[in-house]
Amino acid sequence: MKNTKVTLAGVELKNPVMTASGTFGSGAEYSEFYDLSALGAVVTKGVANVPWPGNPTPRIAETASGMLNAIGLQNPGIDVFVQRDIPYLRKFDTKIVVNVCGKTVEDYCRVVERLAPEPVDLMEINVSCPNVKEGGIAFGQDPHALEEITKEVKKHAKQPIIMKLSPNVTDIAEMARAAEAGGADALSLINTLTGMKIDIYKKSFALANRTGGLSGPAIKPVAVRMVYQTAQAVKLPVIGMGGICTAEDALEFILAGATAVSVGTANFADPYAAKDVAEGIERYMDQQGVEDIRELIGAVR
Numbered sequence: 001m002k003n004t005k006v007t008l009a010g011v012e013l014k015n016p017v018m019t020a021s022g023t024f025g026s027g028a029e030y031s032e033f034y035d036l037s038a039l040g041a042v043v044t045k046g047v048a049n050v051p052w053p054g055n056p057t058p059r060i061a062e063t064a065s066g067m068l069n070a071i072g073l074q075n076p077g078i079d080v081f082v083q084r085d086i087p088y089l090r091k092f093d094t095k096i097v098v099n100v101c102g103k104t105v106e107d108y109c110r111v112v113e114r115l116a117p118e119p120v121d122l123m124e125i126n127v128s129c130p131n132v133k134e135g136g137i138a139f140g141q142d143p144h145a146l147e148e149i150t151k152e153v154k155k156h157a158k159q160p161i162i163m164k165l166s167p168n169v170t171d172i173a174e175m176a177r178a179a180e181a182g183g184a185d186a187l188s189l190i191n192t193l194t195g196m197k198i199d200i201y202k203k204s205f206a207l208a209n210r211t212g213g214l215s216g217p218a219i220k221p222v223a224v225r226m227v228y229q230t231a232q233a234v235k236l237p238v239i240g241m242g243g244i245c246t247a248e249d250a251l252e253f254i255l256a257g258a259t260a261v262s263v264g265t266a267n268f269a270d271p272y273a274a275k276d277v278a279e280g281i282e283r284y285m286d287q288q289g290v291e292d293i294r295e296l297i298g299a300v301r
Helices: 078-089 105-115 143-156 172-181 217-233 247-256 273-288
Strands: 006-008 011-013 017-019 041-043 060-063 066-069 095-100 122-126 161-164 186-189 193-196 211-215 238-241 260-263
Touching: 017 273, 060 211, 066 217, 078 095, 078 105, 095 105, 105 122, 105 143, 122 143, 143 161, 143 172, 172 186, 172 217, 186 217, 211 217, 217 238, 217 247, 238 247, 247 260, 247 273, 260 273
Parallel strands: 017 041, 017 260, 041 095, 095 122, 122 161, 161 186, 186 238, 238 260
Antiparallel strands: 006 011, 060 066, 066 211, 193 211
């Protein structure tokens, strides 16, 4: 029997495959296709302390080998999430990772405090949100701000915290070290790259927000490079994501140093994508004679 178990900040996952926040809701739609117990963890859509309406439409546009989104983290707020989504996810034998968003440090801390007594396993802190007190720059684009928000969230968190890093920076290793210095338990990356699309016939922006987050296969080489650099820079476990569609894609991230991986945009094209990735990793281990998934983590130096 091959061992596919991995450990993130003391939490054991049956396999390294997770879902990427914002692409899987809270799992209800996808559970109509397969048993979510097949996954190592389900990562929920971003949750804020109050409901967020999100950005005006249109807010999704297809691109070559990917998509742009400017959803704006629309969500019903923490109260609805706790009452509706956590009980639903508890039906499955998988770990629950809650993605947390906010506009101020206090916003994040309120959500983290609210989740402290709840049966969730990990929290992923989305630091790509605009810091309204700093003129809109994302927390994840300033190493000092990243270290400070990590420290504050850790003071209020009962569960381990994963800091989700933005790729829209000059030096990803510097950001990873800042999160580590702040006390992060794990890191996840990459979030979307900032992009733009213009409709040449309407002579207007394809998204009402003008810019959006680019995801999908187009960003995978950038993501693999950043995961490798991060894994070399810190001692924390890393969750890799960005354009994973197949087990082969996921294995690139694992070999680069990721302990776990998240499948995102691929879920929109194929609702079975995450399950297929998990099964494909097992097949690869059989073919390659790998007894333990940990033999592969960071095997490429």
